[in-house]
Amino acid sequence: MRxxxxxxxxxxxxxxxxxxxxxxxxxxxxxxxxxAWSVDTVRTLxxxxxxxxxxxxxxxxxxxxxxxxxxxLAFGLALSLxxxxxCGLVPALRASRPMLADALKDGAGASSESxxxxxxxxxxxxxxxxxxxxxxxLLVGAGLLSxxxxxxxxxxxxxxxxxxxTFRVQPPTDSAFSGARASLYRQELMTRLAALPGVNAVGTxxxxxxxxxxxxxxxxxxxGTPLPEGGARQPIGVHLVNSGYLPAIGARLVAGRFLSxxxxxxxxxxxxxxxxxxxxxxxxxxxxxxxLGIGFSNWADxxxxxxxxxxxxxxxxxxxxxxxYGSYLQASSATGMYFLRTSSAPASVLAVARQTVxxxxxxxxxxxxxxxxxxxxxxxxxxxxxAILLGAFxxxxxxxxxxxxxxxxxxxxxxxxxxxxxxMALGAVRREVIGLVMRRAMLLTAIGxxxxxxxxxxxxxxxxxxxxxxxxxxxxxxxxQSCVIVVACALASYLPARRAAGIxxxxxxxxx
Amino acid sequence: MAFFRTTKRDxxxxxxxxxxxxxxxxxxxxxFDIPSGKSYVLRRVSLDIAPGExxxxxxxxxxxxxxxxxxxxxxxxxxxxxYYLRNxxxxxxxxxxxxxxxxxxxxxxxxxxxxxxDLTVAENLDVxxxxxxxxxxxxxxIVADTLDRFQIVGKKDLYPRQLSGGQQQLVGVARAVIAKPxxxxxxxxxxxxxxxxxxxxxxxxxxxxxxGTTIVQVTHSEENAQYGSRIVTVRDGWVVDDVRTGDGxxxxxxxx
Ligand SMILES: Nc1ncnc2c1ncn2[C@@H]1O[C@H](COP(=O)(O)OP(=O)(O)OP(=O)(O)O)[C@@H](O)[C@H]1O
Ligand SMILES: [Mg+2]
Numbered sequence: 001m002r003x004x005x006x007x008x009x010x011x012x013x014x015x016x017x018x019x020x021x022x023x024x025x026x027x028x029x030x031x032x033x034x035x036a037w038s039v040d041t042v043r044t045l046x047x048x049x050x051x052x053x054x055x056x057x058x059x060x061x062x063x064x065x066x067x068x069x070x071x072x073l074a075f076g077l078a079l080s081l082x083x084x085x086x087c088g089l090v091p092a093l094r095a096s097r098p099m100l101a102d103a104l105k106d107g108a109g110a111s112s113e114s115x116x117x118x119x120x121x122x123x124x125x126x127x128x129x130x131x132x133x134x135x136x137x138l139l140v141g142a143g144l145l146s147x148x149x150x151x152x153x154x155x156x157x158x159x160x161x162x163x164x165x166t167f168r169v170q171p172p173t174d175s176a177f178s179g180a181r182a183s184l185y186r187q188e189l190m191t192r193l194a195a196l197p198g199v200n201a202v203g204t205x206x207x208x209x210x211x212x213x214x215x216x217x218x219x220x221x222x223x224g225t226p227l228p229e230g231g232a233r234q235p236i237g238v239h240l241v242n243s244g245y246l247p248a249i250g251a252r253l254v255a256g257r258f259l260s261x262x263x264x265x266x267x268x269x270x271x272x273x274x275x276x277x278x279x280x281x282x283x284x285x286x287x288x289x290x291x292l293g294i295g296f297s298n299w300a301d302x303x304x305x306x307x308x309x310x311x312x313x314x315x316x317x318x319x320x321x322x323x324x325y326g327s328y329l330q331a332s333s334a335t336g337m338y339f340l341r342t343s344s345a346p347a348s349v350l351a352v353a354r355q356t357v358x359x360x361x362x363x364x365x366x367x368x369x370x371x372x373x374x375x376x377x378x379x380x381x382x383x384x385x386x387a388i389l390l391g392a393f394x395x396x397x398x399x400x401x402x403x404x405x406x407x408x409x410x411x412x413x414x415x416x417x418x419x420x421x422x423x424m425a426l427g428a429v430r431r432e433v434i435g436l437v438m439r440r441a442m443l444l445t446a447i448g449x450x451x452x453x454x455x456x457x458x459x460x461x462x463x464x465x466x467x468x469x470x471x472x473x474x475x476x477x478x479x480x481q482s483c484v485i486v487v488a489c490a491l492a493s494y495l496p497a498r499r500a501a502g503i504x505x506x507x508x509x510x511x512x
Numbered sequence: 513m514a515f516f517r518t519t520k521r522d523x524x525x526x527x528x529x530x531x532x533x534x535x536x537x538x539x540x541x542x543x544f545d546i547p548s549g550k551s552y553v554l555r556r557v558s559l560d561i562a563p564g565e566x567x568x569x570x571x572x573x574x575x576x577x578x579x580x581x582x583x584x585x586x587x588x589x590x591x592x593x594x595y596y597l598r599n600x601x602x603x604x605x606x607x608x609x610x611x612x613x614x615x616x617x618x619x620x621x622x623x624x625x626x627x628x629x630d631l632t633v634a635e636n637l638d639v640x641x642x643x644x645x646x647x648x649x650x651x652x653x654i655v656a657d658t659l660d661r662f663q664i665v666g667k668k669d670l671y672p673r674q675l676s677g678g679q680q681q682l683v684g685v686a687r688a689v690i691a692k693p694x695x696x697x698x699x700x701x702x703x704x705x706x707x708x709x710x711x712x713x714x715x716x717x718x719x720x721x722x723x724g725t726t727i728v729q730v731t732h733s734e735e736n737a738q739y740g741s742r743i744v745t746v747r748d749g750w751v752v753d754d755v756r757t758g759d760g761x762x763x764x765x766x767x768x
Contacts, residue, residue: 422626425587426687427615427643429608505587509626510578 132448138394145387151469160250164372165346203245217295256288256306317468409496421508441493540593619688621698678709
């Protein structure tokens, strides 16, 4: 129309271009702000992992070093400008091309215009559909991870993480704490810790449950019979612990007894195994009283005195592995981690526990103090991290989809004011007008959901290592997230639909 | 006439009997708010239209003819006064109920045809039916029947832009009467047509009128006005004249 009232082509072009460029720039700046904010957030979300994991991870990706890079930002801004330029140029050129004869020809004017807007509208519709599909993809991913997270948190890992304080103690390397004296100071430390008020049990091991950082060996002989080399020699986790360890982490006794004070240096070599080991190594019955030899020289032929629940030392959700517990008093063993089962909140014991360590010797360093629950949580960190990150992106995608749906429909309603006016004049009531507009939105949404479901079906396989307790194509997650999208899009399209229903047919027909 | 065949089904279907005027306006006023106060477009319009009449509304541009027709057609809700359609007090109805009354009794023909560009001729004809409780299978039959009556079967799959102005208006009239309204309103239906196309449309109106459809048309053409039985003249929002043509009698309206 502006072409008709004598605006020069370059003017129209410049005007349309400025609009899109400004939009692109605003988008770019918003992007930078978002980037700055998300870098901070990502840093706080990085899963806490034990030392070994951390170094492993650092080899691939050091998230603590995540920061905004000026070059990346500049590139992003430039990209948004170029995109804006391209997006603006195409319709601007098209609109400025004089099609006056057509546009003004009575009666035909509306149709040639609608042909143009149809094409433009189609591009927008495609964008919205893609957006809906992408949002659904992210929502499904986030849903799978958060359901996994919930399941993993609820899963029984064979111990009770509540009210347990854990920390590590590092003796000086040379000194009076090495060799035979190592177990002496540890014994003394645990005696003192056990005497603290509010401490019910004190345990030591060299690693924590669910930490994926424990040692292992292989099974050498069962019931005194050496196993042949090869497949028959199963891997088995080895834990050199004190008598308080299993009660401290809340392991359940299944048969026999826990390790006790009698299992000391010089006494018969004994061991406790977990249920899975008992079932697999002694399939014909009671494991207690049987003999088991493992690849640790001191336990080449140990008597099994007890069977306990399957405590998981690996990743959440992995099937239980074989475990063996021997008394640390029957070996000279490495430095360790301490577990204090408390009768009140574990944090309240932390100060006195530190003091106790320092009182024993100022040379002992206490570090890595966390509750067992915190350790469990951080072992779930990857899941939580993934769920939150995907959730955030999904939320962002959803918001963009909603804005997109809203925008496309508003645009359509304005473009189709005349048509809607005619339909109302021909007898369409409010409900039918709203239906007409929303049907279009729901069509776009339905296509988006279909594409998104297909994409999610294919892509969720990538989450296989993280998804736990459900399949990567969990129908419930797919269904719920589809519903979320559909309901949200219906809400977003209701406003434009209401606006359409409010069109005054007299005005609409006069304006045409 | 070339493109209209008469069949038994053409008569409008009105389910109930009533006596008195089909349309009765009493002191209808319409004003727009403008910065300096109110701008009146219709002033105390009172008018009775009997069933079967063919009324022409005339008057200079800006007199308020289209406004009056919009009120009759119930697209316009913001006016004062009384309007009875078949003894139903329209002014007392909520907008929703007005719309359902419109659907039941009124067909509208526009000067600019106002066909839906994205729909074919047949689909355009189906639109009014889709907004009335006509079963889907019957709709197709009614559309086919109407295409046949208006002799535009050959055009049924064409889009409006593929038709001439006269053909488009033919479709416009067909669409207005497809749901068999008792009252056909037409705002300058021939305003965009050549005189021969205009004559065809007017003869079509006469035929519809003979079959029982009450018609109110707005026109600037004296020639078109002669097809009707009565001419109501509006000037500056006032009804200033109301005459019967043909049988020559002076107005029956309550004008002024
Ligand atoms: N939205 C509006 N605001 C203010 N005035 C309006 C509005 N719509 C219509 N009018 C005025 O109402 C008056 C009557 O308009 P209407 O369209 O009924 O005239 P008309 O008799 O149909 O004229 P024409 O023969 O040119 O079609 C005009 O003076 C017009 O300016
Ligand atoms: Mg007019």
